[in-house]
Amino acid sequence: MSARILMCGNEALAEAAILAGCDAYFGYPITPQNEITAYMSRRMAEEGRVFVQSESELAAINMVFGAAATGKRTMTSSSSPGISLMQEGMSFLAGAELPAVVVNVMRGGPGLGNIAPSQGDYFQATRGGGHGDYRTIVLGPSRVQELADCMVLAFDLADQYRITVMVLADGILGQMMEPVVLEAKQRRELPPKDWALTGADGREQNIVRSLWLGEGALEELNNKLQAKYQQIQENEVLCEEYQMDDAEIVIVAYGTVARIARTAVDKAREEGINAGLIRPITLWPFPTKQISAAAETFRMFLTVEMSCGQMVEDVQLAVAGKCPVLLHGRPGGGVPGVEEILEKIRQLTIRTGAA
């Protein structure tokens, strides 16, 4: 399967998960990600793997917990309101250090909101989401090809660090069709899953749990988790820099917005404005170092997001007061257009005297 084929994001990521060796999928329907569940219901059966349409999101994430505990590659997918329901389970996964992949095809919120594309779950995704002091790795692809490619990475990262990896897409990325090449990717060399519940015959029993009542035991676990998170922040940041060498105005955007912003940067350059783009691909760990380095030169930073100012806080933390950081946010299903972003860039040239 190396031909270019036309596929929607939801189906492409589902097929990519199968190619990445996903053993079990559990899910409950919700727009705009239903194509994932529908696709998996057919393909997982064909592959002789596990597919369950669960009775609720709570059930799905806890089935993921169970499958992950046995050492199998497992995933679920949902959209914003459903992901909120899964937060307890995700906290339990973190406490038990189980590897899992969760896809969130974001829609407008809060509440049931609407079914339009959104990036309103950034805080929830990048701060852990459930209770307790934990993180999940968050990948924010911006094209259907990248969405498919990040599935194998998601499973590898999950297994390597015994962590939940969230793939954060949105309604546009899930629904749109784009040419994509799907092929089995080289996997990382991974540690053996000697912690998994595989039957204790002939070995000491393994215990998978998130309850640690012994004195100091939970603090010890948390310290272990933090050390792991530190390692992830050092080794796993992914970020694309575009036209940054001489950029005086820097757009920071991820996912669907980044592809729109990239064209806005091109148009700005045609008008003689030195614009550039920093596109975080991992949203946690966030490319703090890259953005901090970019802020060593005086530039205007403009964060564009389909939310009212969430990622902008991470950009501000990275820039640390060295440069101005502005926000253009569109909530509740609003999608910023190329011309709209370009106009914001033009306004900034008036402030900087650039161009």
Place this chain on the structure above:
Amino acid sequence: MIAPNGLYEEIVIAGFGGQGILLAGKLLAQTAMKAGREVTFMPSYGAEVRGGTANCMVIIADEPIACPTVSQPESLMVLNKASLSKFGPRLKPGGLLLWNNCLIDSRPELNGDVEMVSVPADEVAVELGAPKSANMVMLGAYLQKRGLLTPDQASEALRDVLAERYHKTIAVNTEALRRGAEFAVCHA
């Protein structure tokens, strides 16, 4: 959107659920992809589809496509009246409108310099004995009129977008594409 460097054609196809709007859009996108173009296809999705209007947006370009949603199309195919009212006013000045005169009884009144092609999509499809192929008649007329891709290229892509159980309709859909194209040559 402005594209000084090359092709950037934004297309909307609209009608009601059941007219094969999404299939026509997928076929257009598949044809463009096979011709080596950059392409995106964006359907209307969720609750909007049921019983109401169905629409899809296709972008065909020579450069990476920014956003798959289209606010102002260059080309618009409308298969029913509600879609004309919804998308007609959004058509870009100088754009191309193909409208189904079997379900839209009066000539569209649109401001600006818009090229209008009236296509009896259902009538031609019924004559063929394939009333469901009105979408293909319309697409054939568009392909002929716009000249970016040919109806032959589209019929070659039918196999890729139709589920296997519908492959028996390839011949009649090919004919519908051809008739639509012929109509565009003779009447517009």
